[in-house]
Amino acid sequence: MTIALKAETKKYQRFFKTMGFCLGIFAMTLVSTMILPMRSAHAEKxxxxxxxxxxxxxxxxxxxxxxxxxxxxxxxxxxxxxxxxxxxxxxxxxxxxxxxxxxxxxxxxxxxxxxxxxxxxxxxxxxxxxxxxxxxxxxxxxxxxxxxxxxxxxxxxxxxxxxxDLGDGDASGMWLTEKGYKKVAFLVQNEESTISPAQVAKKIVEKSGMKLTDFVIFNPGQPSYQAELISVLAHNPDAIYLAGGQQSGVTVIKEATSGGFAGEWLFTADLAVPEVFDNVGAEHINGRAYVEFADADRxxxxxxxxxxxxxxxxxxxxxxxxxxxxxxxxxxxxxxxxxxxxxxxxxxxxxxxxxxxxxxxxxxxxxxxxxxxxxxxxxxxxxxxxxxxxxxxxxxxYSIQAAKNGKWANEKFYPASVFKN
Amino acid sequence: MLLLQYIVSGVATGCFLILATIGFSLTRHVEGFLNIAHAQLLGVSAFSTWWINVVLGWPLIPSAIIGIFCAALIGLVIGRVVYEPIRSAGPAILLISSVGVAHILGGLIDTAIGTGIRTLNIDIATSYRFWGIRITDHQLLVVALAVIASASLSLFLAKSRTGLAIRAMAVNPSLAASRGVDVKRTSRATWLLSSSLAGLAGVVLAIIATLSTEIAFEQILQILAVAILAGLGSLFTVIWSGLIIGIAMDASVFWIPAGYRPLIAFGVVIIVLVFRPDGLSGRRSS
CATH class of the missing domain: 3.40.50.2300 (Response regulator)
Incomplete structure (x- = not known):
């Protein structure tokens, strides 16, 4: 009898425990559904x-x-x-x-x-x-x-x-003309964003009477650009216009320098970064390299x-x-x-x-x-x-900066008013 | 004279392609698939060399040795963990898996290296002139390393016990196994060897090029071009293929715009395959 009563009591205990647990979950759900909208109403828009x-x-x-x-x-x-x-x-x-x-x-x-x-x-x-x-x-x-x-x-x-980019081409062309070079070579990465401005700069250079010795379009991602440089170096230009990315550009600069190029450079915007000095060696470009890029009026x-x-x-x-x-x-x-x-x-x-x-x-x-x-x-x-x-x-x-003491330093500013494009 | 200069430049380009492809071709012969991730091992070695040389300030040679070791170790682990368990699934599954491995390695290199460009802490190349033809010390180094690596590999495959086992597996893996060749051990030796060769090519890449996290993988198309042109022949067909493609690409700049240079590599491959469908070797895959 006692055993039967004990078993019955345990059953009821289990029932109430389960009910309590279910009620607890229900209450928590209810509270959370009420609280969450209130919280999101207070959350910032x-x-x-x-x-x-x-x-x-x-x-x-x-x-x-x-x-x-x-x-x-x-x-x-x-x-x-x-x-x-x-x-x-x-x-x-x-x-x-x-x-x-x-x-x-x-x-x-x-x-x-x-x-x-x-x-x-x-x-x-x-x-x-x-x-x-x-x-x-x-x-x-x-x-x-x-x-x-x-x-x-x-x-x-x-x-x-x-x-x-047409404005970049104008600014580069103007700079090359102002510098009074006699012979210029163009080395241009095979991408629309570099070819378009290079074509504009090329027209200005040709119109000014400067001799364009080479217009070489090269592909990015190559380990070496020796083949692309052979003709360029053979014509011994006064300056090279280099429109390339950082990876290809740095390799071109180093290989041209080791190949005996002693003229000046004009780089485009991708090379307007201090890393160029670390990777090329500042001594190889100080005093003979310039970079052109779209810039604010400082x-x-x-x-x-x-x-x-x-x-x-x-x-x-x-x-x-x-x-x-x-x-x-x-x-x-x-x-x-x-x-x-x-x-x-x-x-x-x-x-x-x-x-x-x-x-x-x-x-x-x-x-x-x-x-x-x-x-x-x-x-x-x-x-x-x-x-x-x-x-x-x-x-x-647009700005032109010059390589001086391992840094890019302001050299020339072209305000928007001087461009047609 | 100008044309001769292009040919000399092409020889150096070809020698770099030989270094980048011999390991790839070895895996292709023995494991029977195109390991696309091979190019990323060049990156592993190049950036390890850069890190030890520039960040830790070690001299180039020990940095390069550790760089090659890193590529060899990672190549061996990948071979053991990824390719070995699915070796029986066939070349198509292995090829697709290797694309996945290439992406994982590329992502890890991206994460470890970050943005921007890197170069080794070495002097700019010095140019020498011989009868009016210019060649740099870096180009001479590439040629010398290609000759040494090819000769050493050839000797290893011809004279050593492991080399002979590798050659036996390349010809017929089942027959090799039935004649007592330990397939797993030989396969692992192949991974170690091919990854070390990728490591050596990576060191050369770090010396001659400017490193970005993409540059190693960007070499895969030319590696494929050389390997396909070579076919399944001996090491010497890879050497010939590398030289043919390197010289064709660089000499083409004499006549046509340099922008078409990569197309020349595949143009040569297509022309050769029209006349020799199994590549320069003329051997069919078994």
Missing amino acids: QVTVGVLVPLTGELGEFGTVVARSIELGVKQINTAGGTTCGKIRLVTRDTHGNPERGIREATKMIESEGAVAVIGPESGVMVALVDLAKRKKTVIMSPYAGTITLNKLGGDFVYRTVSS SLPEFKAFEKLYREEEGKEPGPFASNSFDMINLVALAIEASGQCSGSGINSAIRDVADGGSVVTTFAEGKAALAKGMNINFEGASGPLKFDKSGGVSGA
Whole structure:
């Protein structure tokens, strides 16, 4: 009897334990379903912007500068209270310099992360993303994609805060002419972004009466460029215009130097990095090498303010295209603010207006305040005026720097006003 | 004279291709598949050499020896862990697996090295002129290493017990096994040997080129071109193939724009295969 009672009691204990456990789970679920919406209601509104840059490989140095400059811009924007759509949240991905990967990452950013704009891709990736941008109605913008392919494809959802490569060609041609060389050879990497400006520079050189001894197009990724240099060195030019990447460019410089080339060099933007001195050996290029690249007008107060901010945050001078990148995120934020829409279409509809035709503003905070008063604004960025042309590009200025004491030092500045393109 | 200069440059290019391809061809003969990851082993060796030479500040020769050792060890481990268990699955599965291995190695190199370019802490090449023809000490080094590596490999395969076992397995693995050849041991020796040769090519790459994380894998198409042109013949067909493609590519610049240089490699391969479908060796795969 006692045993039967004990067994019955245990059954009831088990029943109540199970019921208690179930009730506990039910209560927790109920509480969490009530709390979570309350928490998300209190969570800050955010708008996502994708940063798609080459963080690895040869262009990694540039991509890192771009990503960091965008972060600086976001810090300022969010400190000023963010946009109508909330504070900006960045999602950063690496293109690996590969258009196919760029498309994959951009698609993920737009579809999974809800990015309203994807900013930062290099030329090849930008061209590959044009169709996606228009199809998904998401703005894409680059601070350094100078490719002339975008001169035809850009303009609607596709923008850049740098001028077309044709301007690079003009600036290089002008510099070669001014230097008064008699014979010049061109060594150009087999890519659209290097061939287009080289063709423009070539026309200027030929028009000036200079002798073009060689126009050699070489492929990147070769261990050696001895074959490409044979004819160039045999003609003994006064200067070599070298439009190449860092990997190919450094090999060409070293092999030409060891082959006895004693003339001067004009490099294009990819070689405007301090690593060139370490890898070539500063003694081989000091005093006889120049580099041409799209640059901000460093005398502008907007650039000086950005330079100060960059130095404070990064402890060094802004790298190539840093100011163009900083302006890019400010334009996106101001376009969101002006359109009042948290979408790529909203940004696309307002981005030209905030960059042209109203009261001049130089920061997001100023622009936000002016827009709140119902004013039209004209954002003048750290890289200069940003009036978009029909193809979504801007007119730009260019700098020539000279190799001096193992560093690039300013030599000549061509303001945007001197170029036709 | 200018044409002769292009031919001399082509010989150096061909010798680099020989160094990059002999290990690849050895694996192809013995293991029976195209190991796409071979090119990444050049990168492993090149960046190990760079790291020891530049970051640790060691002289070039010990750095290069360690670089070759790293490539050999990693190649052996990959052969043992990845390819050996799926050896029976056939060449197509092995080939696809090797593409996967190439991507993994590439990703690891990317992660370890990061962005930008790298060069060894060595002097810029010195040029010498012989009867008006210019050649650099780096080019001479490439030629010398190609000769030494080819001769040593040839002697090893002809004279040593392991070398003979490797040759027996390359001709007929089943027959070799039935005649007492230890297949696993010979396979591992092949991986060690071919990866060491990739390591040597990687050191040469680090000496003559500017290193980026992509440059090693970018050599795979030319390695394939040389290997396909050579076919399944002896080491000497690989040497001939390397020289033919190297000279054809560089000498072509005398007549046609240098941008077409890589096309010349495959143009030569197509022309030769039209007349000799099994490559220069004329031997069919068993």
